Each structure stands twice: as structure tokens, then as C-alpha cells.
Amino acid sequence: MQEMTHRLTMDLRRLSFENHDSCLSCGHAFQEGDTSHLGYGENNEPLYVCDSCSSSLKETAIRHYYIPRPYETPDQETKLWRYMDFTKYVSLLSSKAIYFTRTDCFEDLFEGAKGIRKNKERWDSYYLEFFKNAIMNPPEGYVCELSEQEIEKDAQRLLKEMEVNGEDHKKRTFVNCWHENEHESEAMWRLYSSYLANAVAIRTSYKGLYESLGRNPSVNIGRVEYIDLNKNYAGPNDAFWRKRKSFEHEREIRALLTDLKCKEKGKLIPCDLDLLIEDVFVSPHAPEWFIHLINDINVKYSIKIKVSKSQLLEKPFF
Structure with a gap:
């Protein structure tokens, strides 16, 4: 070999x-x-x-x-949306970079969690046995000569290290979130822009997001899976790709990276805006002048995308 x-x-x-x-x-x-x-x-x-x-x-x-990825990768042309206020949109254009938030700064206290505290005893019991079996059955060519007490002690140590690493992992994991949908979402306008008149949404695709970040293999992009933490756990490698069922409406696609050195609450990752931004929409409640303002801002930063108003307030007929 x-x-x-x-x-x-x-x-x-x-x-x-x-x-x-x-x-x-x-x-x-x-x-x-x-x-x-x-x-x-x-x-x-x-x-x-x-x-x-x-x-x-x-x-x-x-x-x-080989270990399967802990997330599902969307199709290349899957449509992704990011809703934001005006200042965040201008920041995106001026910095030519996507902001990744450190996961311990999210409002969701379960970000990166493996389960619910009241169920932790079952989790500990499972992994304690897992570590014991791993210690007692080493790879071919090795022999376990430890006593039962030493095996127990080593297994307890590994379990404690896994718990400590889980907390530390939140401080070195950074995420940027997108909403998967073929169409704009009334709920997302409300949730991520407070339905402000000066809110903006940009639309891209999985391919556009991935290529805009330079096809960087250090950035993982995939679907979040929503699970019932009353009945299930997130695995040690899955925690940042699992969220509670109550967040299922978000239909989140996230871009995730790990940085062991960054101590800031977030970091900017350079991106190619021409590859990233396919369409720009403004809030359903935006006045006409705001559309002109966004068009002027786009011209200033050489973004050749025509701005459209949200279609949520189109007039019906009966």
C-alpha cells in the first residue's frame, strides 16, 4: 500500500x-x-x-x-432566499462578503444541541456503553489489557470530553442561513424583516451560493433536518444540522464553516455578488421611492439586477 x-x-x-x-x-x-x-x-x-x-x-x-454527510445537499438549481433590512443589504454590497454568525450567538438556545436535558441520562448510558465496547475491542493488531475499572474510567473520560467539546464547538462554528422556496414567503417577510417597509430579499440558488463562495470545500451547504427532540437525539456530528420541529416552517438551508481561531461573534466570507444575486425584491409595504433607492444603490455597487416589488400585495379580482 x-x-x-x-x-x-x-x-x-x-x-x-x-x-x-x-x-x-x-x-x-x-x-x-x-x-x-x-x-x-x-x-x-x-x-x-x-x-x-x-x-x-x-x-x-x-x-x-468514508462517513456520509450529516446533511442533504440540495439540487443545483434549488431556489434560496435571504430576507433582511436595508442596512444589511447595503452591508452585503459594500463588503462583498456574506456574514456568518457564531452559533452561540443565535437566539435559539438549542442551536447545536444533541437533545433535551431531561433525556440526557439515556444519551450518557448509550455512549458510555459505546466507548466501553470500543476500548475492549481495539483494531486488529492491538490487545486491550485494561482492567474493568480502567475501562470504566476511560469511558467516563471520553463521555465527559464529548460533552465539553459540544459546548466548545458552538464557539468555533459559524453559520449563514437561507430559506428554501420556489416562491417568496409571507411568513419569512414577517419573521426576518419584521414586515418593515425598508426590507429586502435576495434570491439565489444552491449553485449560485456555492460558486459565489469560490467553491470553497471548507464551507458545507445543506438542508437542516427537523426532529422531535422529545423522542430523538442529534448525533455527535449532526447537531448543527438538526433543529426542533417547531422551526420546520423555516425550511432552512445553511452554509456552515468551522474556525478554531476566530474569537469574534461572526465573520465575513468574501463572495462574488454577480454569482450570488439572481433577483432582488423589496417588502410588500415598500413605497415607490424605496424601489428607486435600491436601484440607485445597486448601480453604485455595480449590481446589474433590476429590483422587483413583492407580489404579495397584487390586487385580486372576483
Whole structure:
């Protein structure tokens, strides 16, 4: 077996990120526990392959134990909306960057939570047994020589570390949220712009968001899954992709990144506004002059998108 060189170019990282679930040579759909191989072929072209195709690698950069993503990736043309007030819209244009909020700054106290406190005893019991079994059954070639007391102590330590890491993870995880919908949403106007007359919504697509961020493999973009935390838990790797059922109306697509060094409450990630912004809409209650203002602001920042007024207040006939 080739020694890994750990030479991970951006092209190779993008290749594995965009084709996470299958071998690029034979199309094999990876299953949890499979090994995925990243490396380079005869002409130094980046490759992402399965065990059966790994012989095609002239250089192996790294091997991964394949784990499915904790989120579902939308189709490329899935429509995404972000509702905001006027100042946030101008900030987006002037900074040419998307703001990612640190997750411990969200109003939702359950952001990143794995479950409800009253059910924690069942969670602890499950993972305590999980860690004990892992310690007693080490990989091939290793022998567990620990006593029952030592195994118990090690398992308790791992359980405590997982809990501490869960709290710390909120301070190094940053999120930018979007609403998935083919049409504008009256509820989202109310919820995220307080139905203000100076509110703005921009529409993009999954492809537009991903490409506007430079196809950055460090930014994960996927659907939030809504679960009943009275009956279920979020797994250790799933917590920031799970929310309570009471938030299901949000139909959230989130962009998420991890930064171990940033101590600020949020961070700006540069984006290509021409790729990001497909349409701009103003509040159903916006006066005519506000539409002209947004058009003037767009011209100032070289945004060649015509502004439309919300269609929610179109007049019916009977």
C-alpha cells in the first residue's frame, strides 16, 4: 500500500467535496466504513476513488474512512432566499462578503444541541456503553489489557470530553442561513424583516451560493433536518444540522464553516455578488421611492439586477 503524501491541493479538495459519495472511476457508491482514496494519476490529474480503483493512483495524498454527510445537499438549481433590512443589504454590497454568525450567538438556545436535558441520562448510558465496547475491542493488531475499572474510567473520560467539546464547538462554528422556496414567503417577510417597509430579499440558488463562495470545500451547504427532540437525539456530528420541529416552517438551508481561531461573534466570507444575486425584491409595504433607492444603490455597487416589488400585495379580482 502506498505511503500517503498529504499533498492536498485545492483542486483535489474540491474534487472530493463535490463527489463525496461515489468513486469517480467506477461510480461505486461509498458505504459507511469504506475507504476513499484521494490522490493523483499518471498525468498528475486529481482522482477520488474506491479501494478497487486505488491502483490507478500514482500518488496517494490521503485515505479517508468514508462517513456520509450529516446533511442533504440540495439540487443545483434549488431556489434560496435571504430576507433582511436595508442596512444589511447595503452591508452585503459594500463588503462583498456574506456574514456568518457564531452559533452561540443565535437566539435559539438549542442551536447545536444533541437533545433535551431531561433525556440526557439515556444519551450518557448509550455512549458510555459505546466507548466501553470500543476500548475492549481495539483494531486488529492491538490487545486491550485494561482492567474493568480502567475501562470504566476511560469511558467516563471520553463521555465527559464529548460533552465539553459540544459546548466548545458552538464557539468555533459559524453559520449563514437561507430559506428554501420556489416562491417568496409571507411568513419569512414577517419573521426576518419584521414586515418593515425598508426590507429586502435576495434570491439565489444552491449553485449560485456555492460558486459565489469560490467553491470553497471548507464551507458545507445543506438542508437542516427537523426532529422531535422529545423522542430523538442529534448525533455527535449532526447537531448543527438538526433543529426542533417547531422551526420546520423555516425550511432552512445553511452554509456552515468551522474556525478554531476566530474569537469574534461572526465573520465575513468574501463572495462574488454577480454569482450570488439572481433577483432582488423589496417588502410588500415598500413605497415607490424605496424601489428607486435600491436601484440607485445597486448601480453604485455595480449590481446589474433590476429590483422587483413583492407580489404579495397584487390586487385580486372576483
